[in-house]
Amino acid sequence: MSAPSSSRPYVSGGQMLQSPPLSVRVIRFFESIYIFLGLYFVSLFSLDPYTAAQSSQFNVARPQNKPNTRPRWGGGSYGGGYGGGGGPGGSGGPRRIGRVDDIRGPECRSCHLENHLYLHWTMSAQVAPPTTDADWATLISTTKDGLPESEVVYPTPAPSSIAKTIDHTQLDPSVRLEQITALCEEARKYNFATVCVRFPNVARAVDLLKDTDIGVSCVIGFPEGTQKTADKVEEAKSAVQRGASELDMVMNWPLLQQGKYTEVYDDVHAVRKAAPSPTKLKVILETSQLSRDEVIAGCVISSMAGADFVKTSTGYKGEGASVENVRLMRETVDLIGKGCKVKASGGIRSAERCIAMLKSGADRIGASAGVRIMQELGGNIEAASTPQGNF
Numbered sequence: 001m002s003a004p005s006s007s008r009p010y011v012s013g014g015q016m017l018q019s020p021p022l023s024v025r026v027i028r029f030f031e032s033i034y035i036f037l038g039l040y041f042v043s044l045f046s047l048d049p050y051t052a053a054q055s056s057q058f059n060v061a062r063p064q065n066k067p068n069t070r071p072r073w074g075g076g077s078y079g080g081g082y083g084g085g086g087g088p089g090g091s092g093g094p095r096r097i098g099r100v101d102d103i104r105g106p107e108c109r110s111c112h113l114e115n116h117l118y119l120h121w122t123m124s125a126q127v128a129p130p131t132t133d134a135d136w137a138t139l140i141s142t143t144k145d146g147l148p149e150s151e152v153v154y155p156t157p158a159p160s161s162i163a164k165t166i167d168h169t170q171l172d173p174s175v176r177l178e179q180i181t182a183l184c185e186e187a188r189k190y191n192f193a194t195v196c197v198r199f200p201n202v203a204r205a206v207d208l209l210k211d212t213d214i215g216v217s218c219v220i221g222f223p224e225g226t227q228k229t230a231d232k233v234e235e236a237k238s239a240v241q242r243g244a245s246e247l248d249m250v251m252n253w254p255l256l257q258q259g260k261y262t263e264v265y266d267d268v269h270a271v272r273k274a275a276p277s278p279t280k281l282k283v284i285l286e287t288s289q290l291s292r293d294e295v296i297a298g299c300v301i302s303s304m305a306g307a308d309f310v311k312t313s314t315g316y317k318g319e320g321a322s323v324e325n326v327r328l329m330r331e332t333v334d335l336i337g338k339g340c341k342v343k344a345s346g347g348i349r350s351a352e353r354c355i356a357m358l359k360s361g362a363d364r365i366g367a368s369a370g371v372r373i374m375q376e377l378g379g380n381i382e383a384a385s386t387p388q389g390n391f
């Protein structure tokens, strides 16, 4: 499928136009809302939302609702010419709801692609995840096509709020109890978001931080990610029972590389079900091992499975977080629109690197060098409280 383009020709009254007139945009706007609401409510009030949406009158794949026959500018009841055909999709095969080129929606204010806003809508309307690897591949490909071309720079938080983005991390398998105690004392001193530890250290960390708002993150399926789903579920349940407020599970990324998207989804979704909100679920993709397309796939699947965060790295394999991957992950989860955020982790050992990650779209930082980062920021948070962006 080709990427949505703002340069398709428009024909009206025998003249080639660069963009549709305002009246057409208004008509399209209301048409998109109508179809969006139709899909939304059909899905909402059905026990099998995906099938219901597919067989509804709002599914653009139905023969009686094919792009060229639906009323729209440039075709059908809105006058002659072409340009309202809804993009390619002419392969003859069955089409799913939610393709970017099904409807020509209004221009997205952030990326200025004509169909982008509609893609946001259809993504959030897609309440049921795909059930086959082929359908996952379609959704992943659609998402990839809808990613913005221009780079977004996210605001740098004020120095005083950076501590609350940091998961202060100690994942050495041979860690000693006194190191966990020190980790928690440091977390108190700097008021980090959480401490991130392995399962055997959860109870101690929870106890040491019980009178604070500092959470305890526990890694699951760490660091390989290839453990059986049942084992990950058991580990997750036990960690929550011991007081963990956040879980950092490793995705089964070797399965992702094989295109076994349904299995990857089931693995993440099983842990999500075992540890529902308010427990925060982060899914580690191990981005250093993945291609760009695989990173997008991991983000789409994690978002659809209900993850609160996608996270770059375990810190145990390959390179850690990169600005490029953090940006790509943020763009992807934003497009899916399920509220998933991004945690950058692995190799973040300086304030400069930490800030670069936040400016690329990370909401959380995982680092064993949290203290060093804070010291570089000034240590004394009061003294470092200057307006944001001053580094």
Ligand SMILES: O=C[C@H](O)COP(=O)(O)O
Residues within 6 Å of the ligand: 169, 171, 196, 313, 314, 315, 316, 320, 345, 346, 347, 348, 366, 367, 368, 369
């Ligand atoms: O999850 C976090 C990482 O394991 C931390 O990696 P790092 O030791 O390179 O900061």
